[in-house]
Amino acid sequence: MTDEISAEDWLQQAVVASNEGRHAEAQEGFARALSMDPSLGEAMLGLGLSYMATRDFKDAVAPLRQAAATPDAPAIWHACLAQGLYMTGDFAGCAEAFERAAALEPLATNARLTHARARTFSTMIDGSVDEALSRYPALAGEEAEDIEVIAREAFAVLGVFGHAPAAAAVGAWRLARNPDDHIQAYLLQAVSGASVDRAPAPYVEAHFDSFADNFDHQLVDLLNYRAPERMAELVAGHADQFADILDLGCGTGLSAPALAQFGGRLTGVDLSRGMLDRAEARGGYDLLVQAEAVAFLDDHPGAFDLVFAADMVIYFGDLSGLFQAAEKALRPGGVFTLSTEAGADGWTLLSSGRFSHGDAYVAQVAGSGFELLEQERIALRHEGTAPVEGTLHLFKRRA
Numbered sequence: 001m002t003d004e005i006s007a008e009d010w011l012q013q014a015v016v017a018s019n020e021g022r023h024a025e026a027q028e029g030f031a032r033a034l035s036m037d038p039s040l041g042e043a044m045l046g047l048g049l050s051y052m053a054t055r056d057f058k059d060a061v062a063p064l065r066q067a068a069a070t071p072d073a074p075a076i077w078h079a080c081l082a083q084g085l086y087m088t089g090d091f092a093g094c095a096e097a098f099e100r101a102a103a104l105e106p107l108a109t110n111a112r113l114t115h116a117r118a119r120t121f122s123t124m125i126d127g128s129v130d131e132a133l134s135r136y137p138a139l140a141g142e143e144a145e146d147i148e149v150i151a152r153e154a155f156a157v158l159g160v161f162g163h164a165p166a167a168a169a170v171g172a173w174r175l176a177r178n179p180d181d182h183i184q185a186y187l188l189q190a191v192s193g194a195s196v197d198r199a200p201a202p203y204v205e206a207h208f209d210s211f212a213d214n215f216d217h218q219l220v221d222l223l224n225y226r227a228p229e230r231m232a233e234l235v236a237g238h239a240d241q242f243a244d245i246l247d248l249g250c251g252t253g254l255s256a257p258a259l260a261q262f263g264g265r266l267t268g269v270d271l272s273r274g275m276l277d278r279a280e281a282r283g284g285y286d287l288l289v290q291a292e293a294v295a296f297l298d299d300h301p302g303a304f305d306l307v308f309a310a311d312m313v314i315y316f317g318d319l320s321g322l323f324q325a326a327e328k329a330l331r332p333g334g335v336f337t338l339s340t341e342a343g344a345d346g347w348t349l350l351s352s353g354r355f356s357h358g359d360a361y362v363a364q365v366a367g368s369g370f371e372l373l374e375q376e377r378i379a380l381r382h383e384g385t386a387p388v389e390g391t392l393h394l395f396k397r398r399a
C-alpha cells in the first residue's frame with residue numbers, strides 16, 4: 001500500500017527505474033519521495049537527471065538547482081546543474097555552477113571544456129567577442145579547440161537560445177574574417193532582423209551543397225520528416241493522374257517515390273547541385289534542372305499540371321512572385337501544393353534563416369488565379385525535441 005512505502009523506498013525504486021530507462025516512472029517516484037521528505041537531495045538530483053535524460057531541460061533546472069543548494073552538495077551535483085543550465089542557454093549560470101564544482105574538486109576534461117564554452121558565450125553576451133575569444137584558450141587548457149570552431153558554435157548556440165545581439169556580434173566577427181561566406185552573411189542578416197524577403201540564391205546553394213550528404217538521414221531518420229507523403233495523399237484526394245509534374249526545390253528527391261503514383265513526366269528543379277546529384281542517384285525523375293524556382297516557372301508557361309513544393313517556400317518570405325510564376329507555369333485546372341512553417345499572419349524571417357507564414361496570408365497571396373482546395377495542419381519535422389508546426393496547402397489553378 002502506498003502509505004507503507006517510505007520516502008527512501010520511493011527513492012530507491014525511482015533510481016532503479018531511471019537506470020533502466022523508465023523515466024516517467026522514475027520521475028513519479030522521485031516526486032513522491034520528495035513529497036514525503038522535501039530535504040532528500042538525491043531525489044532532487046535524480047528528478048533533475050531524469051528530466052535531462054528525456055531532454056526536458058527546462059524542467060530539469062529547478063530540481064538540479066535545489067540539489068546543488070543542499071548543504072554539503074558534492075562537486076558532481078554542481079556540475080549536473082551546470083549541464084542543465086547550459087542546455088537551457090543560461091551560460092553565465094552554467095559557468096558559475098561549474099566554478100562552484102571546481103572549488104570543491106578539479107573539473108574533468110569534458111566539464112572543463114563545457115565550462116570554457118559557457119564562460120566564453122556569457123562573455124560574448126555581457127562583454128565583447130574579442131575579449132571572450134581571447135580568454136577561451138586559457139580556460140579550456142590543453143584540449144582547447146580552434147577559436148574558429150568555437151566562434152561557429154557560438155553563433156549557432158547564441159542564436160538558438162535567443163541571444164540575438166551576441167549572435168549578431170559573433171556573426172559579424174566571423175564574416176569579417178571570411179567575407180565570401182554566403183551562409184554566414186545571410187544568417188547574420190536573419191539573426192539581426194534585417195529586412196529581406198527571401199533567402200538569397202548563393203546562400204541556398206552553399207547551404208544545401210554542404211548539407212546534401214546528411215540531408216536524408218537528418219530529415220527522415222532524426223527529424224521525422226514526412227511532408228512529401230502527406231502532400232501526395234492530399235493531391236491524390238483530388239486527382240490520380242497528372243501528365244507533367246514539377247517537383248519544385250526537389251532537393252535529394254525525397255518526394256519522387258510519393259509522386260510516382262501519378263504517372264506522368266517528373267521534372268525536378270533545385271538551386272543546389274549537391275542536392276540534385278542525390279536526386280539523380282535516387283532516380284524517378286525524367287529531368288533534373290539546376291535553376292532558381294521562380295525563374296524556372298516563368299520560363300515554362302503552361303508546362304505543368306502539378307507543381308509540388310515540399311519544404312521549399314520556407315526559403316521565401318513574400319510569396320507573391322512565386323504564386324504568380326506558378327499560375328503562369330500551370331495549365332488551367334492544374335494543382336499547386338506547398339508546405340509552410342506555421343507563423344503569425346503575413347510572413348516572418350526566423351533566426352534560422354527560414355521563413356514562417358500565416359495560413360490566411362498564403363490563401364490571400366494566391367489571389368484570384370487559384371482556388372483553395374485544402375489547408376491541413378501537420379507536424380512538419382522536429383527541431384530539438386519539439387515538433388515544428390506547419391501547414392500543407394492545396395490550390396487549383398482556375399480555368
Ligand SMILES: C[S@@+](CC[C@H](N)C(=O)[O-])C[C@H]1O[C@@H](n2cnc3c(N)ncnc32)[C@H](O)[C@@H]1O
Nearest residue numbers: 208249250251254270271272292293310311315
Ligand atoms: C528543405 S529542402 C526540401 C527538399 C525536398 N523538396 C524535400 O521535401 O525533401 C529545400 C530545397 O529547396 C531548394 N531551394 C530553396 N530555395 C530555392 C529556390 N529559390 N530555387 C530553387 N530551389 C530552391 C534547396 O536547394 C533545397 O534543396
